[in-house]
Amino acid sequence: MILPRDLLRRAGAALADQPAFIDGGRRRSWGDMDRRADRLAAALQGLGVGKGDVCAVLAHDRVEVIEHWFACLKLGALRVGINWRYAPREMLHLLHDSSARVLLVEASCVPLLAGELDALRRAGLILIGFGAGHDLPLDYETLLAAADRPATLPALGEDDLVAISYTTGTTGLPKGALWTQRGVRDALVYSSLMLGLRQSDIYFAPFPMAGVPLLCGSLGLVNGMTVLLPDGDFEAARALELLAEHRATTGIFVPTMLQRVLEQHAAGHHDLSALRMVSYGSSPATPQLIRTAMSQLGCELIQLYGLTEATAGWLSFLQHEDHLRALDGRPELLTSCGRPALHVDLSIRSEQGEALGPDEVGEIWVQGTVNTPGYLNRPDENAELFSGDWLRTHDLGRLDADGYLYLTDRKKFLIITGGYNVYPVTVEAVLAEHPAVREVAVVGAP
Template identity: 45%
Template sequence: MELQVISNSKDGSRSAESMRASRSDQEILPRDLVRRTGLNNPNKVAYVCGDRSASWGEMHAKSDRLSAALLANGVAVGDAVGIMAPECIEVYEHFFACMKIGAIRVGVNRRFVDAELRHVFVDSGMKCLFVHASCGELLKNVREDLKSLKILTVGFGGEHDFDVDLEAILDDVVVRPELPPLSGCDPLMYSYTSGTTGSPKGAVLTHRAVTSTILHALAEFGFVRDDRFFLPTGNAWVAVVLAFLGLGNGMTHIIADGDYDRSTFFDIVKDQNATVFLLAPTMLNWALEDNRKTPFDLSSVRLIIYGSSPATPTLIKRVHETFAKDMINVYALTETTWGGVTFLSPEDHRRALTDKPELLKSVGRVASHFEISIRDEDGEPVETGEPGEIWLRGPTIMAHYLNLPEQTEEVLREGWLRTNDVGRLDEDGYVYLLDRQKFMIVSGGVNVYPAAVEAILVKHPGVADVCVVGVPHPEWGEAVVAVVRKDEGHENLAGGDLIEFCRDKLNRPSTPKHFVFVEDDFPRTTNFKVRKKEVQAYVMSDEGGLPWDCSEGAG
């Protein structure tokens, strides 16, 4: 359907499209990149997903239609519009439409349990939720919540029983509306991450931050227009930004047809002539295992990107030796709009593998759009080489945590973001992470907060006290381990009982992979806080009884 364009002048002489084009002196917003990339690369493939594809021109046109449909259904600037879906092209049509009309995109994690879903619906003030047909069963226990909150549900991707169908509302579109005025500081997305209280917390990320992430990431990664970038990331969290970096140069994105599939990933790399791919360290380890059975054809690949969780020097060496490709390691946070903070470049990897091996323990040097400061507990800068908390300042820092003023005040200080990551900076500007967000556990690339797991386990009547720590794991990078002191009368409590208790309360990465039962209280500080490092050391000792060898895991 060809859309008519609403004129915004009295005599109708200037179209909305030309009016948008005339505002070239204003700040560049993501929606400007959608329009320009669509007009400048109309037939260049933007997305490949299974046997489907869409050009940048089509993405611009389709997101225009969806923008009009959203406005026709009462969505306005600042309204939260969610989406719950596996990877598919519609995820990005939805995101681009939100960019255009100033709606706030909310990715809903398919791993969230019912209580977490309800929290996101209420906390975000969600007005509309797009749901892929395959996710219908995941929402079965919260359908009444959606109705009571008056959240319009839009189904797509197959048969469904949601309020309206995506194709139906698009068919009703007959005009392309004039887009509302927006500012770079307006919120574009809420990215929810599990919080220490057990409820997901939403980082408020702006249009300006997303634009900055796109343009700087392209430069730091060295992407070019002809690249074909394959990343199997989940679209519910902030890494979704990586799946539209092509808005800055018109390159092609290859996305999973549904979810990452270990058995087909490298077939897709070959068949789609991917030039760059990104995997978490756990996935790289799987790749090495699979390649030993049937060597992959990586003749089209020029660059391998890894990050999101710690990688051991041994793993990095094995990947480089096996695949003989340039490699980049990247460190980023939700609170930086993903916006890669540090990059260990291909040249850094070559130096590390020849004469400076300690670089493989680094996450690289800070990108040019960030300032970094390593500070002590009083917020004072430390000497070069000394450990401390990483503070960051730059254009991609989040605006705040949604509805959490105290937590926002704790992490945002006079333009600086306190990351809660402990690290050190050497004399050449390389950053070394010493502790991932204090006690946060990164298992298979998924962030797990021990307090959230403890809050669930302590509800079991047989648990008197519990301390959750992360320990190195040869496959998952880190694994969740729970140290439990049993309550009286529950001497027969076993790990299997607690796993069953967690089944509908915690997602799989958060569920402990090992339980250690103790009789004595945990070691504590003078203000009665548990000394988690000592507990972790106990778990990793012979007394901990770990059923795996942790010498090659993350640490």
């Protein structure tokens, strides 16, 4: 049985000198990552942290965030990422809801919780700081340097929990989707396979790794490729500099990021000739944006559709060949998010849970090993999340006769006007085609 920590151990041994992460001027090899994760696991164990305990992190996308994640994988601890953009109320909710025992904080993020740190410490939360200038009780690098004995790693199983990934809740407070060892492993392996990632790749991962994008930054566990971190908050100009400087071969963007990169690229002279593939997803991309990207970047494009509740494992892929087919007589494919991935089954269901036929709109249900076992502390929502071993996404869509998935909208965003169903994303797609429109959002008015 191979679990995520075994993938790290293998990469650390077989690819010890292969660059694993680039973070600004810092580089870590796979050997470095394995050793430093070992030391952090030992340090955490020395503080009384073990299997099943929750270790949270509040930071920008730094290599320490990945080391913290890898240490959790080794210990069987549950990782919780806290988005630094959250309000203090939301940050505290995550810490309390998850019963976190440890909080790793980047020095620049300490002021975000400055008024709460004393109370958190008195409540028993172990506070560890990294980066110059923090004044927290424990220092990250000091702990690693003092960890001179290896951690005693516990036995782990495929159903053991490995992370709590928080997503937006219907009450306004984030809710935590539980991820298992099996789910993380399968999401990494099958996503890497479907994307065609290689050991020689340099993969640009500009998403904030507090949540789902953590797995984007972990894809190198499967093949030993190098992951290029964004060196601070995402800025299109800086992203282009990094892509050119490091000869990045692949990467991932949300459509708004891609739009800004294309605008900057059109106005500049960045050498992106090393790019062989760019993936995009997390929100709808207009056909015009896709066509512009194909023309301007001159590389393969792959569109993705996934869910936090499916361990960030992408559920469908619109492959490069599908993009070419769209330009050769099937333009509607540019509004599709592709065919189901190898590791999941997708089904379109009616309100009564009955399977619908081709091109009938209904709720998208997912079956597969990447499905979450549920939300933390949300029994009522868990009762509505599953039907047998199918996960209900609350996304509306249809499958055509060729198996392509078309997203319609979120169920809760549906507008009923004059007796007709109107999907905001459909209206948005039409408006976005106008050259004077850069971004658009459609909502229903009472």
